[in-house]
Amino acid sequence: MRLPQSQAAVLETASATEAQTIERLAEETGRKPETVTGAVFDLRDEGLVAVEERTESSVDLTDEGRTYAEEGLPEIRLYRAAVGAGADEEPVQMGRVIGASGLDGPQVNIALSNYARKGYGRIESGEITADPDADPDEDAEAAALSAVAEGEEVTDATVLERLDSRGLVERSERTVRSVTLTDEGVTALMEGIEAAETVDRLTPELLTSGEWRDVEFTEYNVEAxxxxxxxxxxHILRQTADRVKxxxxxxxxxxxxxxxxDADFWINDCLFMPQDHPARTHWDRFALxxxxxxxLPEALVERVRTAHLEGVGDDGDGYHSPWSEDFARAVALRGHTTSLSMRYLSGHAVGELEPPQRYFSVEKVYRNDTLDPTHLLEFFQIEGWVMAEDLSVRDLMGTFEEFYRQFGITDLRFKPHYNPYTEPSFELFGRHPETGELIEIGNSGMFREEVLRPLGIDCDVMAWGLALERLLMLMYGFEDIRxxxxxxxxxxxxxxxxVIR
Amino acid sequence: MPVVDVDPDELRRLTGHEEKTDDEFEEDLFALGLEYEGETEDGEMQLEFGPDRLDRLSVEGVARSLRYQYGDDRGVYVPKTNDPDWTIEVDESVPAERPCVTGAIARGVNLSEEALDSLIQLQEKLHATMGRKRAKGAIGIHDLTMLKGEVLTDEGKGDNSVTYRGIAPDGDRFVPLDSDAELTPGEVLEEHPTGATYRHIVEDYEAYPAIYDELGLFSFPPVINGRRTEVTADSRDLFIELTGTDQWTIDRMCNIICYALDARGATIEEVEVDYPDETFVRPDFEVDTKRVSHDRIEGMLGVDLSVDEVVDLFERSGLGADAEAGTEGMGGTAAEATGGAEIEEAEAGVADAGVTYEVSVPPYRVDVLHPLDLVDDVGRAYGFNELAPRYPDVGTVGGRHERSRLEDAVRTSLVGLGFEDLLNFHMISEDENYRRMRIEPGEAVVGGGEPATITEPYSEDYTMLRTWALPSLAMVLENNTHRAYPQDLAEIGLAAEYDPEKNTNVAEHRTVAAVLARHDATYEDAKARLQALCGDFGAALQTPPTEHPSFIPGRAAAVVVDGEEVGVIGELHPEVLVEHDLELPVAAFEFRLDALA
Structure with a gap:
């Protein structure tokens, strides 16, 4: 039989008639107890040895106990000092006795509290008396302490308990395993045991020398x-953004x-947001x-101004709100990425665009808004638009159905909605793939003519927006983006x- | 978005549909664009909707819309009005900041407690929306029987009149609502809770707005009414006045109030508004018209419709529509004029191409700025969710922006080098951006750019755009000292600074920042990774020594990529570490993303 070295050694050392402890086997094989323990269990699993386990209790002195074993218990030292000072005849002043005893620190209190308990004498009004009949040599605790120190067994459980409670000894239990050879073990030994060489690591030397062929690799606990x-x-949000892109x-x-x-012009005015719209008040935007x-392109500014004040087309009305170019020129952090759409549609980003076009961005926007689990002061907006001749609401619906289907959101519903910059406008609702709930998933619409005509666009443009954080929350169960x-x-x-798949 | 509380029982009564359940209403309202948000303590439905149909800000308005939706009412409805008996005189003294006034009288209104609550709610919602928190327009409603007409000295203007004028802050006294004391307008702003809320609107006016009858001051718009004319559930005749900065706006607000009162059985009576140079009769119930073509409607909805269908849809939206045949192939004759013969032809589906509708718009609508808004109404009446979605048959080529591709490529490399990719705010405080990193605004080092600061910051933690990203990463380290090390973090994000040379006066760039926080972090650890990163992008890296207050002297270098200085690398200064409660060394670098382009 071929066995790993440690197992072979243990098997050869074990006896069929005499149980041997792990420690003894370790000593005799010259191996570490933990190695032997491992080998013994492996051999037991093979049925070659039997293992008997029993619990052994042991008593050891604590540091304090060791000190008293050498110097004597404090109360005995106190008694001897008291007798020396004549306290067995008449009360003696305490200070003198303590001085003579050589006790100090916490030992003084320990001595005093045990002195009376054990009947060595009394302590009253600062004076100490000693019982002349007391015999410190008969002190059971002192005797037990010496016995433990000598490694002898203490039979009086009450005294041992007392020493334990005084913190002088430490009692512990351990499992002792004894090993004997089984019949199969004896048979295996008789048939002959060959020890394989085992190695922990595959080294370059083993590889180059070819020695690896003759060794056995120690087994790992591959489950640990x-x-x-x-x-x-x-970052999880970047992953989500990449998926959307x-x-x-x-x-x-x-x-x-x-x-x-950017200038408010690009952020809001081009979008036909009236200048007195609540979202444009100072507390909703981050002006810089x-x-x-x-x-700013002057002709465009003029066309936008006219759209605001007079409307677009024969039957168009503007807003009944003031419009100032100064406000349009003020710089703020964008509250939506629609400012990018305006720059692109106006031809000022990548030149004049001819239909058809599709554009998007997944970028940060800034809103001085109420903080909630999906809305921080900064969040990512998914923005997309399609520019083509003769787009209808059905095309808008078809585009969104396709987009949201990619995220498993189906059964879209379109709630008529109002945005200053789109008409018709819809809030998008869809069915959550797991919960089945109808959830709000975006805002969309066809850009108004008051937006498009000043930009020089004569065809239709449909657009939509959605917070990336909302998609993350809906699709991947994120609860709080903060x-x-x-x-x-x-x-x-x-x-x-x-990670996002 | 506005939320309006509607009692479903009132809704059943006002629509005449006692059989409708709450759930059915919910469904019907969704189609109108009103979303059921929940229920109030009193069991009223809370409805949220876009701030366009402000005429629906009350149960009366919602009921009116539903009756059109159900087909119970059709076309434009205009309440009958009685001729004016009262005049609002506009005095020369009115504050220039608030020159406009309008009004109406409603007689015989049937006000229950519920109806009064609804009226007050409507008034408040109109203030919040169209009235721009009363700055643009404010409504005062009074018990008419408590007013005494001022007999005018110049004859011919009716016996009853009130006067809108401007007075000094301490120019007169009156007892405002919710008070027992006679106060001057100035005192109202100081002492009355409502006064404190609206003080900012009028406090800079040269004269304070005030409305008088023969007995004296009874309204201090836009702040508060006098107690004398307070409306109760027992009031039957109401005087409505509105003041503001724009005549059209307050006239429309007035119309919405009048329509709601009409639904409560009131008879609307006109008032004359006498400006020094012109006279209006109000309320202005004139019906506006707009023209929209059949083609536009079909094109927008993407469906074929007959002329009859379109007219029906208009009427079910509370609009009126006259179809007129177009000139192309129709002999140029309006169908209206010829008794609709052509329309019948149009219904055959051949000739509707040239048809145009003259659509009449009732005077409570405030959202019709363009004929397209009427197409939207047709769509709502048709039911947008009845339309079959189709993917637009339009081919385009997609692609990523160059910068975003570069950003992703660098991020992939950083993650491969073992960095955790982070995402921090672009807004930061000056303290974090500069002082805690031992630099100052305007210092000629990486991160030392002049700040683009936020005029009215949300909190003192976000007062400017960050000029670099290392401060953000240092804060993440600071907030994660209880987490396992090493902490190797990186971020690619926006950094910006004030730059008068730029069109927006803000220079923005993407920055790449990284920190290595571990017990044995050294300059070399950072440089090894930076080298590897530059290697990935074929960029030549040099690191000549430099000085930067955020780093240990002698252990900082400029990041020079392809001969251009683009960033900084080094071991963070112990003072920076201690400032961020860090108890181990941190090696770091930061440079411009475009250096790797």
Whole structure:
């Protein structure tokens, strides 16, 4: 039989008639007890040895107990000092006795509390008396302490209990395993045992010398947990954004880019947002303390102004709201990425666009809004638009059905809605793939003529927007975006977050 | 978005549909664009909707829309009005900031407690929306019987009149609502809770707006009415006045109120508004018209419709529509004029191509700015969800923006190098951006750009756009000292600074920042990774020594890529570490993303 070295050694050392402890086997084989234990269990599993387990209790002195074993128990030292000072005849002042005893620190209190308990004498009003009949040599606790120190067994359980409660001894239990050879073990030995050479690691030397052919590799516990390993990971919101970008590029959309800080003109005025619209008041937008934008396309500004004040077309009415170019020129952080759409549609981003076109962006917007689990002061907006001749509401619906189907959201419903910049406008609702709930998934519409005509667009443009965070929440069950976005992000959570498929 | 509370029992009564259940109403309202948000404590439905159909801000308005939706009412309805008996005189003294006034009288209104609540709610919602929190328009409703007409000295203007004028802040006294004391307008702003709320609107006016009858001051718009004319559920005749900055706006607000009162059985009576140079009769119930072509409607909805269907849909939207045949192939004769013969032809489906509708729009509508808004109404009446979606048959080529591709490529490399990709806010505080990193605004080092600051920050934590990203990463380290190390973090994101040379006066760029926080982090650890990163992009990296207050002297270098200085690398200064409660070294780098382009 061929066995790993440690097992072969244990088998050869074990006896069929005399049980041997692991420690003894370790000593005799010259191996570590834990190695022997492992080998013994393996041999037992093979049926070659039998293992008997019993519990053994042991008593050891604590540091304090060891001190008293050498110097004597404090109460006995006190008694001897008291007798020396004549306290067995008349009360003696305590201070003198303690001084003579050589006790100090906490030992003094220990001595005093045990002195009276054991009947060595009395302590009253600062004076000490000693019982002349007491015999410290008969002190059971002192005797037991010496016995433990000598490694002898203490039979009086009450005294042992007392020493334990005084913190002088420590009692412990351990399992002792004794090993004997089974009949199969004896047979195996008689048939002959060959020890295989085992190695822990495959080394370059083993490989180059070819020795690896003659060795046995120690077995690992392949089920044990390994140490934690952390690689890097793309941020969960970036992963979501990438997924959205993949879908949109697949649907023929091109990506837009543009400034985060922009003139209100591009952010709001081009969008036909009246200047006294509640969303344009100072507490909803992040105005920047920088001078107004240098250049705006003058002809476009004039057309936008006219659209606001007079409307577009023969039967168009403008808003009954004031319009000032100064406001339009003020610079703020964009509240939506529709500012990019305006720049692109106007021809000022990538030149005049001829239909058909599809464009998108997944970028940050800034809103001085109520904070909630999906809306921080900064969040990502998915924005997309399609420009073509003769688009109808049905085309808009078809596009969104396709987009949301990619995320498993089906059964879209279109709730008529109002936006200053689109008409018709719809809030999009869809059925959640898992919960089956009808959930709001975006805002959409056909850009108004008051938006498009000033930009020089004569065909139709449909557009929609949605918070990326909302999609993350809906699709991947994220509950609170605040844990991952921003400097309060929890690294542990980021590290443990599953990736997006 | 506005939310209006509607009692479903009132809705059943006002629509005449006692059989409708709450659930059915919910469904019907969704089609109108009103979303059921929940229920109030009193069992009223809370309905949320877009701020366009402000005429639906009351149960009366919602009921009116539903009756059209159900086909119970059709076409444009205009309440009959009685001739004016009262005049609003506009005095020369009115504040220039609030020159406009309008009004109406409603007699015989049937006000229950519920109806009064609804009226007050409508008034408040109109204030919040069209009235721009009373700055643009404010409504005062009074018990007419408590007013005493001022007999005018110049004859011919009717016996009853009130006067809109401007007075000094302490120019007169009156007892405002919810008060027992006689106060001057100035005192109302100081002492009355409502005064405190609206003080900002009038406090800079040269004169305060005030409305008088023969007995004296009874309204201090846009702040508060006097107690004398307070409306109760027992009031039957009401005087409505509105003041504001825009005549059209307050006239429309007035119309919406009058329509709601008409639904409560009131007879609307006109008032004369006498400006120094012109006279209006109000309310202005004139019906506006707009023209929209049949083609436009079909094109927008993507369905074929007959002329009859379209007219029906208009009428079910509370609009009126006259179809007129177009000139092409129709002999140029309007169908209306010829008794609709051509229309019949149009219904055959051949000739509707040239048809145009003259659509009449009732005077409570405030959202019709363009004929397209009428197409939207047709769509709602048709039911948008009845339309079959179709994928537009339009071919385009998709693609990513160059910068976003580069950003993703760099992010992939960073993650491969073991960095955890982070996402921080672009807004930061000056303290975090500069002081805690030991630099100052305007300092000629990476991160030292002048700040683009936010005029009215949300909190002191977000007062500017960050000029670099290392401060954000240092804060993440600071907030995660209880988490396992090493913490190797990276971020690619926006950084920006004030730059008068730029069109927007803000220079924006994408920045790449990384930190290695571990007990044995050194400059070399950071440089090894930066080298690898540059290698991925075929960029030549040099790191000549530099000085930067955020880094340990002698252990900082400029990041020079392809000969251009684009960033900084080094070991963070112990003072920066201690400032961020870090108890181990941090090696870091930051440079411009476009350096790897």
């Amino acid at each position: 947990d390994a140490a934690e390993y952390r690689g890097g990971k793309v 993949d879908v949109l590029v697949g649907m023929g959309f091109k990506e837009m880019a543009g400034p985060h800080a 303390e920088v001078p107004p934008i240098h250049d 844990d991952v976005h921003g400097t309060l992000a929890d690294l542990e959570l980021l590290r443990e977050t599953e």
